[in-house]
Every structure is written in structure tokens, then in C-alpha cells.
Amino acid sequence: MNTNWRLANWEERADLYDLFVEDRTRDIAFYTGFANETGGPVLEVGCGSGRILLPIAARGHQGVGVDFSNKMLDRFRRRLSREDDVVASRIKLLCQDIAATPLEKDTFSLVFFAFGMLGFLIEEGEAARAVSNAARSLKPGGTLIVERRNRFADRYHTAREFDWIKKWPEKSATVCQSHTDLIVDSTRQIRQTLYFYEGIDSAGQHFAFQQVLYFREFSSLEIEELLRSAGLQVTNYFGDYDRRPFAPDQPRIIVVAQKVD
């Protein structure tokens, strides 16, 4: 499978990524809470710059982060270099494509696909390979969590969180983000999101550029099917990070499954 162009999309997003996610904190508490319940080691699929996995390690758990983008992992490494040595030593980073390279078998107590990670696996069979790889890496009795924004409830929950103006300290700039979504393959539920950036740097120079990502939608039933096909048993559905029950109008689809002993 050639994932080069999708990798390029992520390499391009790395510089802005931490700014993009700086307001997201509720999911950190959610995954840290699960890690405290299951214990480690914990695997995050598509760990990016370490926004979630680092706080989990700070709570005393061993963690492995998998990501196919070295530029995203470089941000994580930079963050680790500023951390306490004991916390940093709990984390191992693997640069690989989750759908292509097998992980160590029967190793993790908790594995998760956070912040819509599954939706980046847009090719036919790719999400199934990734979930099956992740499931194989779970210890017997271990927990796997897959989470997506509930696009089917978007008429209730708009995506205004993706339109903003922020200070961009790394570039001494102020930057404005807006976005637009386009369905590019309705049969396979694939959408293109274009992000537009425009701003002014410290020298007063204007800049503008755009970036693109592709997402595939998965309904709760499709996610359940992926988990079952990987030999897991679905144990819980949540509709948001506060663990409220899932219902079609809730903002997130969070499916929890277990590898039965």
C-alpha cells in the first residue's frame, strides 16, 4: 500500500499540529483514566506529538507510541527531551505504518486509536488490518478503544472548533485557521478537509497557505464489526469523554473492546 502522499500530508501538518490541538484536554483525562484502570504498558496508535501519551507516562505507565510520521515523532522527542528523565524513559517511539508492520504480540494492557485516528485509514481493508494488528498486540484481557467524532450528529454539533485565530509562538506570528469539507467518495464515505491558514509574522509580513487531509467515516456498527473481526468483544459504547452512554445525537463514538482470555 502506498501511503506516501498521506504521510506527506502529515509531515506538512507537523509544524502547526500543537497549535491545532492546544485546546483539547478532555480526551487526555479520558485516556489517562483508562490507563489508570488497566495499568500499562499502553500503546497509542498514531501518537503524534505526544499530547495524550506523555501525560499517561507522567502518571507512571510504560507507553509505546506508533506513528508513521517522523516529523510528528520529532515533536514528541523534543517534548521528551524537556521532560523528567524518569518519565521520558517510560516511553518508546516506533516510526511505522500501523496497517503495514506487525506489532509485538500479547504485550499491551491498553491500546487506543484517539482523536479520529481510525478515519485516516481510508484505503479498502486498511482499518481492518490496523485494528487486527492492534488487537494482536493486546495481552489477553487487555482493552482496545477506538474513537471518532460522530459526523452523523454534526447537525447537532457543528465543527466550529476548527475555525480560529491564535498566536503562533514558534513563528512569532498570529495565524487564522478556517476549513471546508468536501465529500470526495460518498460510497466509501471519504471526505477531504482543506485547512486554510493566513497570518502576519513578527516583521509584519503577510503569509497564506493551505493543507489537506482525507478522512473516512465509520459508523458505530462498522467500528463494532472491525473489532469483532479482530477477535475482540465489545464491552462499552460512550458518546463523549465523560463516559456518557452513546446515542446517535452524541458528539463522539467511543467503542471499548476486550481481548477475551
Ligand SMILES: C[S@@+](CC[C@H](N)C(=O)[O-])C[C@H]1O[C@@H](n2cnc3c(N)ncnc32)[C@H](O)[C@@H]1O
Ligand atoms: C490526528 S493526529 C493524532 C495525534 C495524537 N493521537 C493526538 O491525539 O494528538 C493523527 C496521527 O496519526 C498518524 N497516522 C496517520 N496514519 C497513520 C498510519 N497509517 N500509521 C501510523 N500513524 C499514522 C499521523 O501521522 C498523526 O500523527
